[in-house]
Amino acid sequence: MADPPLLSVTDLKVTFPTPRGPVRAVDSLGFEVRRGRTLGIVGESGSGKSVTSMAVMGLHTAAEITGSVRLDGQELVGLPEREMNRLRGRKMAMIFQDPLSSLHPYYTVGEQIAEHHRVHIRSGRRAARERAVEALAEVGIPEPRRRAGEYPHQFSGGMRQRVMIAMALACEPELLIADEPTTALDVTVQAQILELIAALQQDRGLAVVMITHDLGVVARVAHDVLVMYGGRAAEQAPVDPLFAVPSHPYTRGLLDSLPRLDDRDDEPLRTIPGSPPSLLAPAPGCAFAPRCPRLATATDQERSRCESERPSFGGAAGHPVACHLPAHEGVAS
Ligand SMILES: Nc1ncnc2c1ncn2[C@@H]1O[C@H](COP(=O)(O)OP(=O)(O)OP(=O)(O)O)[C@@H](O)[C@H]1O
Numbered sequence: 001m002a003d004p005p006l007l008s009v010t011d012l013k014v015t016f017p018t019p020r021g022p023v024r025a026v027d028s029l030g031f032e033v034r035r036g037r038t039l040g041i042v043g044e045s046g047s048g049k050s051v052t053s054m055a056v057m058g059l060h061t062a063a064e065i066t067g068s069v070r071l072d073g074q075e076l077v078g079l080p081e082r083e084m085n086r087l088r089g090r091k092m093a094m095i096f097q098d099p100l101s102s103l104h105p106y107y108t109v110g111e112q113i114a115e116h117h118r119v120h121i122r123s124g125r126r127a128a129r130e131r132a133v134e135a136l137a138e139v140g141i142p143e144p145r146r147r148a149g150e151y152p153h154q155f156s157g158g159m160r161q162r163v164m165i166a167m168a169l170a171c172e173p174e175l176l177i178a179d180e181p182t183t184a185l186d187v188t189v190q191a192q193i194l195e196l197i198a199a200l201q202q203d204r205g206l207a208v209v210m211i212t213h214d215l216g217v218v219a220r221v222a223h224d225v226l227v228m229y230g231g232r233a234a235e236q237a238p239v240d241p242l243f244a245v246p247s248h249p250y251t252r253g254l255l256d257s258l259p260r261l262d263d264r265d266d267e268p269l270r271t272i273p274g275s276p277p278s279l280l281a282p283a284p285g286c287a288f289a290p291r292c293p294r295l296a297t298a299t300d301q302e303r304s305r306c307e308s309e310r311p312s313f314g315g316a317a318g319h320p321v322a323c324h325l326p327a328h329e330g331v332a333s
């Protein structure tokens with residue numbers, strides 16, 4: 001029998017009370033991640049990727065959260081902060097897009113990793129310092145003992161991101177959530193960081209959630225993909241079928257926006273026209289309808305259904321998709 005999932009999210013809803021009314025940033029979301037697998041969560045800005053990851057980590061302070069987040073069988077929604085804090089670091093860890101905002105400028109990177117280890121593992125000072133050097137070596141930082149004594153500003157962007165990965169993995173968590181970990185890096189360094197995460201994952205059998213707005217990143221590292229639109233799941237599939245037969249028009253749009261080898265340099269990047277849906281006053285029907293290219297060839301009856309009835313997330317296309325008119329054939333590559 002297959003391993004039970006390490007992370008299992010069911011019917012997650014995250015709502016922010018705002019002066020203009022409640023903002024439902026994540027709605028009815030569900031996904032699973034097993035040990036040794038990477039789930040890529042992809043969607044454009046504002047689709048709810050970070051709100052989802054922060055809900056899993058228990059980092060929201062002002063949001064109402066309902067549904068279930070189970071980590072290794074333990075329910076995290078409603079868990080007291082003290083217990084959540086124990087799980088963060090030891091059982092699950094997160095890395096963010098901008099390492100500088102997560103690193104303190106006045107302490108050396110070695111001190112910061114050691115402190116993190118001491119707090120979560122309750123290790124002694126000397127053991128924590130040694131673990132910090134070891135962790136820096138594990139993420140490929142040359143001369144780790146010397147570099148442990150340096151400050152964040154003495155590291156390049158890519159090396160700082162390695163430091164963050166070292167810190168996240170220093171306490172041997174089982175789940176790693178990476179929220180746009182390579183967005184701020186140039187392409188070569190981005191590839192190195194993605195390879196590093198993949199290698200560490202293989203070595204340790206980590207479950208990884210890789211959050212990105214870039215399907216190119218997903219293609220490189222993910223086993224499974226969840227496409228989010230307006231806080232909801234649009235489509236979910238293992239990576240190969242998702243790229244071969246994307247069923248949701250939004251997923252197709254994301255794929256069409258990927259740069260291709262035969263693109264001319266002076267060609268503008270393709271984007272999906274229109275803007276993300278309002279979460280404050282969601283329209284009835286499909287949230288993607290105002291931007292959906294599929295409606296150009298839909299019948300009046302189909303169009304009216306799309307505009308009045310919210311599609312449920314289901315398996316009609318072979319894998320779950322939230323669309324009344326999912327595509328069943330592949331895209332030309
Ligand atoms: N504290 C908050 N109060 C009200 N709305 C919020 C709050 N935090 C996030 N949101 C809203 O939730 C939605 C989802 O935000 P989120 O940060 O998860 O997007 P994202 O998919 O991570 O985007 P990006 O690619 O830009 O990082 C956005 O519309 C955002 O404005």
Ligand code: SF4
Pocket residue numbers: 248249250286287288289292293294295306311322323324325326
């Ligand atoms: S339900 Fe209709 S509007 Fe929404 S994505 Fe599918 S075809 Fe487009």
Ligand SMILES: [Mg+2]
Pocket residue numbers: 049050051179
């Ligand atoms: Mg984000």
